[in-house]
Amino acid sequence: MDLLLYLCLGFWVPVVAALDFKYHHQDAMEAFLKEVAQTHDSITYLHSIGKSVSGRNLWVLVVGRSPKEHKIGIPEFKYIGNMHGDETVGRELLLHLIDHLVKNDGKDPEITRLINNTRIHIMPTMNPDGFESVEEPDCYFSNGRFNKNKYDLNRNFPDGFENNSVPIQAETQAIKNWLKSETFVLSANLHGGALVASYPFDNGVPETGTKQGHSIAPDNDVFEYLAYTYSSKNPEMSAGTSCKNGVGFRNGITNGYTWYPLKGGMQDYNYIWAQCFEITLEVSCCKYPPEETLLDFWNSNKHSLIEYIKQVHLGVKGQVFDVNNNPIPNAIVESSGRSHICPYRTNKFGEYYLLLLPGSYTINATVPGYTSVLKQVTIPENIKNFSALRVDFHFPFQVTNTSSTRISCSEVPLYMYFKSHSGRLKSHYMSLILLTFVSIFHIK
Structure with missing residues (x-):
């Protein structure tokens, strides 16, 4: 009815x-x-x-x-x-x-x-x-x-x-x-x-x-x-x-x-x-x-x-621009002390996203051949706002002939010859417990 x-x-x-x-x-x-x-x-x-x-x-x-x-x-x-x-x-x-x-x-x-x-x-x-x-x-x-x-x-x-x-x-x-x-x-x-x-x-x-x-x-x-x-x-x-x-x-x-x-x-x-x-x-x-x-x-x-x-x-997001406010693809943007073995790069819009817990960080933006731009940022507890902290980077030069296709690393065992690691390896949230488990049940 x-x-x-x-x-x-x-x-x-x-x-x-x-x-x-x-x-x-x-x-x-x-x-x-x-x-x-x-x-x-x-x-x-x-x-x-x-x-x-x-x-x-x-x-x-x-x-x-x-x-x-x-x-x-x-x-x-x-x-x-x-x-x-x-x-x-x-x-x-x-x-x-x-x-x-x-x-x-x-x-x-x-x-x-x-x-x-x-x-x-x-x-x-x-x-x-x-x-x-x-x-x-x-x-x-x-x-x-x-x-x-x-x-x-x-x-x-x-x-x-x-x-x-x-x-x-x-x-x-x-x-x-x-x-x-x-x-x-x-x-x-x-x-x-x-x-x-x-x-x-x-x-x-x-x-x-x-x-x-x-x-x-x-x-x-x-x-x-x-x-x-x-x-x-x-x-x-x-x-x-x-x-x-x-x-x-x-x-x-x-x-x-x-x-x-x-x-x-x-x-x-x-x-x-x-x-x-x-x-x-x-x-x-x-x-x-x-x-x-x-x-x-x-x-x-x-x-x-x-x-x-x-x-x-979580964390920080933003864009990387050149002097004419054009977005720069493939710029490396990472937090100091936690670089990735395959560097994290901006997409075709010059965007980056870094998941980081609340705290103070140095964010490093790098375009090959130019001096890096560093920014000190303090990330608040911002989840309730449904937006990471926005931090943009502006380079004082014009970028030309930059491919919008994101550069990636070869899919080879990158860690095979790795000699050092980040200083933030230790557990910051809770202790890890060594578990004696044999994978005979093939779960993961």
Whole structure:
């Protein structure tokens, strides 16, 4: 009767079916994503970044005020789920996150501001072939973990520490191409088989601390904070809950190498070569739990998923200009004392984003052949404002013939011959505990 009244009055109210708490196979997932994109076309953009080995689309749903293109000053964030096809909870969590975001835009002030100030990319499944191949769901292992060609996608990326000779798979190549097409700042990939937020590095060399049982990135303080931001909002994860096939983790976080070494992982690749801080989220002890538990997983992870997105606004951002106010692509912009082995450079708009905790820093902008420009900055606690501190750099010369294509380092083991490291390696947020865990269950 109410719907009929609205139609008689000349109004049209979109009717969107509720997203059930059940497993959504490829057809059902695509139908949901297409319905969202059509119903909420002003804030969403659905596209495929490539295809799986079997030809299934690798769908990404973008949420933001400018969903189809990057806007200067608006950071790019991404979530990737179901990298291992039999680790299924993350896939459903991301579908429900999409549902939550679009339905609360304009209703929930926090969600509205998040969408206003962030471009959010969500890939529910990176391994649709693996998911579809699972015939007998299991809590610990099934053949669906791998892609169609029987490769583990989280061992399939170039490695920063040792040669990784495995053939690059279609799904991996699609991610690599995607990373080159956007200026991603922060990311997480969702797995199952444990309850922990794991952060780089997953692999290492003695110079990054492997003899001490960990492998520490130059931005270790930020990574510990990011991991704890997620775990602290998840009651079971933050409690260090131990799964039957492993051990518990203090505060629900761990350095990846401390847990167990992993060659060719996606989070290390993001950080080293794509200038994107990524962590790995293990969100369920059981990899493929019964459908009736999915609502509980959503309730446990909803606040963590949203709080983690907000961290893309940590630190400092800005642009680098020449004397004529033209943006300078490929300028190196980094914080002194935490240089990256593959330097972080500005994009085609001369933009940079550096995730840093509140505090005082020296930011160094460098254009090859010219004197660097240094600025002392004090970063406040600014997350609630949904914007990093803006600091622009102006060089007193004209730049000509500068390629807008971002310069990247060769995808070789850059750390193989590394002789020194940042002075900020030590843990600033909490102590690391050496965990004696053998990776026989292949979780990450």
